[in-house]
Amino acid sequence: MTRVIQSDPQLKGMIEAYTGSLPTGKAKNRRFDALHKAFVKSVGELHGANAYPLGTADKGRRQLLRYLRRLRRKWLDAGAPVEDRPQANANSLRDFLELRPLERVEFDAHAVDVELRIEVEKPDGTTALLSIRRLTLLTIICTVTRYLLAHLLVLGEYNRLHVLRVFRKALLPWRPRELLVPGLSYPKGARLGLPVDSRGGIARPIIIAGDNAMSHHATIARQGLHRHHRGLLNFGRAKSPEARGLQEAFFYLIERGALRGLPGGFEPGSDGKRRPANALRAEDYPLQWQALQDTMEVVCAGYNVTPHNGLHQRMPLQAVDAHLATGWLREVSESERDARGLTTIRIHPTIRGGSGSGRYPYIEYQGAIYRSEKLRQARSRVGEKVNAEVDVDDLTSIVLLDDHGMPWSRLQALPPWHRTPHDLHLRQQINRMRNRALFSVVGADDAVAAYADCCRAAALNQHRTVDAYARVSQEVLPSTRAVITPESSPSEEQEVEVPRTGRTSFATRRE
16 A cells, blocks of 8 residues: 555655544544545556555555554654644634623523323313323523523413513512422522512623524514513524523433422333333322422422532532622612513504494404593594503503503403403414304403313313313413402592493494
8 A cells, every 4th residue: 555655746645635534433534535535536547447455345445544544653753743633613602701600591491291181171060181282391590500590381382471471580589489289398598580689670691592482583572571681682593402501401400300200200212202200190190280380499499409510519509699799790770660561562552432433432452442431531532543551461451651651541451351361372362263263252251261161172072272271271260360350440440331321222332
């Protein structure tokens, strides 16, 4: 092989000029393969296609590799550089600068490896156990201290409003839950969230890193985070967990340490099959949403007071408290106001009604009619385009604004949208089913309860709306938020029904 290479100066120069890495094992090496291809072409032109070593099975590839190894051993003995050492490329922000605690957080959602069963009542009074397809956990973690700022557990797939809710939890002071599960308690010193100072300020991250999920790019989510959470949004490539390695490590730790020990916990296999992680069957322990939330709260709070290998066995809580004590924080006051603003949007509806239509002035939004006593008396404003604010987390009311941007009147939704607090996503789901003639709220006292009954019937027949029924029955209907009643709302904003006088016909009226 040495004689073949030294027989031509041009061939010898090409071989000795190669400074790339050499292949090892079965791994491919494109630079060496290109060199071998050029070697075969040169030898064939000089000595023929059947000349040595082209007559071998690999056309001299192994002999060429041995020659380069001997040559590099000689170079190494002589002190010459063996191969190129290219500089590492900067692939992330950490390659440019050293981040301090709370300067960058990672946000992500993860499907929990737990099979759940929910009891669904049948028309005959008995119950059936149906499978919930998905349980999603949303978390926000500091990349330096590994501290868990906030989490949110969601039945089914998450949407853009869940993104805003988990960041709203990060802006508010954490309060321990009243645990209802017997024997369940928080670990000593456990905590979530960040402390709030006397001015209502709280430390906020500069960079929020997440993937390119559609829920993260939604207009409501992006505008809410920009205006009220502030900072930079760094959306990475979707389905690339290596870009958010700390999140993946956290989910792995939580699943291995706690979640797979719940009834119905499983380990996903490489063949796509689920293998039970314990002997507790999900059929024997139907879903209790309050108990599951209590368990997740204790697990997440306990994570912050567990020694972490990435912190040299320090606790994430100790690491973030040590940074808070230095005072080097990006702090913004009025955290509670920003938390409310995350889910508040500005709309520009038109006041409709008036004497010409025979209806009191009203505003229509997302298929519901809104009125107040103050608006009822403002007949001169019919046809006027006004500014209003809507909390997309609770569409039972709308706040009309005056020309200075101050609240002018709070409008309440008319039946059947007034009874149960519900968010924009649920309202749009109900309207979508109405538009497809799959569901109707005519004659219903509560649109949300009627939608839950529709999902329950569909789940029993087709098993396709189990997640939707589980969410509305477990998260929405048992809500502890105040319902608008005459005792709980100001008297000047009450919807007072005054009977009409004179002859009238209600045959064509929609109200």
